[in-house]
Amino acid sequence: MSDDDKRDDRWTTGPELTPEQARQAREGSPADAAAAGAEPSGYEDAETLRERQRLAQLAMMDRWIDGVLVEQRRSRRWKLFFRFFFALLILASLSTTFYGLFVAPGAAAPAGRHLGVVEVKGVIDSESPASAQRVIEGLERAWKADQAKAVVLHINSPGGSPVQSQRIFDAVMRLREEGGKPIIAVVEDIGASGAYYVAAAADEIVAAPASLVGSIGVIHAGFGFEEAIERLGVERRVFTAGENKAFLDPFSDISRSQHRFWQEVLATTHQQFIDDVREGRGDRLADDERLFSGLIWTGEQAQALGLVDELGSLDTLARRFDGARLQDYTPRLDPFERISRQFGRVAAEWVGLPQAAAPVRYQLP
Numbered sequence: 001m002s003d004d005d006k007r008d009d010r011w012t013t014g015p016e017l018t019p020e021q022a023r024q025a026r027e028g029s030p031a032d033a034a035a036a037g038a039e040p041s042g043y044e045d046a047e048t049l050r051e052r053q054r055l056a057q058l059a060m061m062d063r064w065i066d067g068v069l070v071e072q073r074r075s076r077r078w079k080l081f082f083r084f085f086f087a088l089l090i091l092a093s094l095s096t097t098f099y100g101l102f103v104a105p106g107a108a109a110p111a112g113r114h115l116g117v118v119e120v121k122g123v124i125d126s127e128s129p130a131s132a133q134r135v136i137e138g139l140e141r142a143w144k145a146d147q148a149k150a151v152v153l154h155i156n157s158p159g160g161s162p163v164q165s166q167r168i169f170d171a172v173m174r175l176r177e178e179g180g181k182p183i184i185a186v187v188e189d190i191g192a193s194g195a196y197y198v199a200a201a202a203d204e205i206v207a208a209p210a211s212l213v214g215s216i217g218v219i220h221a222g223f224g225f226e227e228a229i230e231r232l233g234v235e236r237r238v239f240t241a242g243e244n245k246a247f248l249d250p251f252s253d254i255s256r257s258q259h260r261f262w263q264e265v266l267a268t269t270h271q272q273f274i275d276d277v278r279e280g281r282g283d284r285l286a287d288d289e290r291l292f293s294g295l296i297w298t299g300e301q302a303q304a305l306g307l308v309d310e311l312g313s314l315d316t317l318a319r320r321f322d323g324a325r326l327q328d329y330t331p332r333l334d335p336f337e338r339i340s341r342q343f344g345r346v347a348a349e350w351v352g353l354p355q356a357a358a359p360v361r362y363q364l365p
Contacts, residue, residue: 112147113148113149113321113325114147114149114325114326114327115152116142116143116148116329117154117326118135118139118151118154118330120154120198121157122157124159124168124362126163128160129333130164132163132165134333135171135198135330138330138331139151139168139171139175145327148329149324150182150183150321151175152184152185152326153172154188154314155191155198155199156190156191156195157190157191157194158190158193158195159194159195159196159362160194160195160361161361162194162269164194165194165195165197165362166272168198169201169280182203182204183203184203184205184317185198185201185205186205186206187199187207188208188211189211190212191207191211191213192212192215192296193216193362196215196307197273197362200280204310205310206311206312206317207299207302207308207310207312208313209298210300212296212297212298213299213302213307213308214291214295214296214305215294216273217270217273217362218273218360218361219266219361219363220262220360222248224250224254225250226251226252229251238251238252244258244261247261247262270292273362284306286304286306291307314326
């Protein structure tokens with residue numbers, strides 16, 4: 001190394017430093033290095049500091065602008081998604097409505113001899129798929145179909161509303177009196193209470209040996225919470241006009257006279273049930289006092305009591321009619337209508353709104 005290089009080398013010139021002073025000088029501590037006698041390093045003038053601050057502010061501004069742009073792009077994507085979703089929902093609704101209005105009702109009856117089937121599934125209620133309006137509409141369509149050899153009520157129901165059951169019973173009896181083709185009720189798993197009310201109007205009832213049939217009775221079930229709220233220190237406030245207006249309130253006591261009155265209502269409704277079953281079944285019913293006690297029997301037991309005419313199923317019935325095909329005449333359900341009805345029912349239960357269903361039921365408990 002030349003002498004000039006040595007003069008320019010800060011490690012070989014200047015005062016001798018201790019190891020601690022040398023370490024502080026390497027770490028760039030100008031104050032310590034100056035105190036040790038070494039030349040300060042890393043000094044920056046005010047202009048350089050200002051330039052660095054300006055560059056840091058610009059970098060921070062760039063990051064903020066990038067964040068805003070990213071958020072805008074994300075918001076724009078969500079807007080596009082929701083617009084597409086609602087457009088798809090509207091398109092599906094319009095398609096379903098168009099199908100229900102123009103395609104399903106206008107479907108032509110199938111060619112060839114067949115059995116016109118009308119489904120009675122689930123609880124019989126004005127807001128259920130087994131409503132009187134829907135079942136009667138299917139009955140009328142099957143009855144008017146020239147190629148239908150018979151009208152078949154395919155029943156799989158525990159019963160339900162007395163009024164809805166009576167409406168279907170009256171419609172079946174009216175068609176039965178017109179004559180022209182048989183009306184046959186086929187019980188699948190269960191045809192009890194209000195469902196048997198409907199079946200009793202048919203010319204013939206067919207059930208499987210293990211089907212549950214009968215339950216000719218009326219039920220009203222509730223709870224009495226008057227003592228519970230007293231123990232909790234809760235005061236029930238009910239305002240009525242009429243001393244018996246709230247006698248079915250579960251939080252109020254019921255008097256003996258009110259109990260007798262309500263039992264008379266149930267007995268009257270029960271007698272209506274009995275009279276219509278006797279009208280529909282006639283002399284086929286056995287002389288057994290248990291028939292109208294609310295008991296339920298298997299299909300095999302029900303046949304011995306005259307509640308059922310034949311043991312079988314839809315398949316055996318089709319074979320009896322020379323292998324005739326089964327054609328469903330039950331009106332189609334609008335899926336959006338079903339969803340809206342179910343949503344409305346659940347919402348009403350959550351907010352405590354009263355339901356339209358009758359408290360008296362032709363239904364299994």
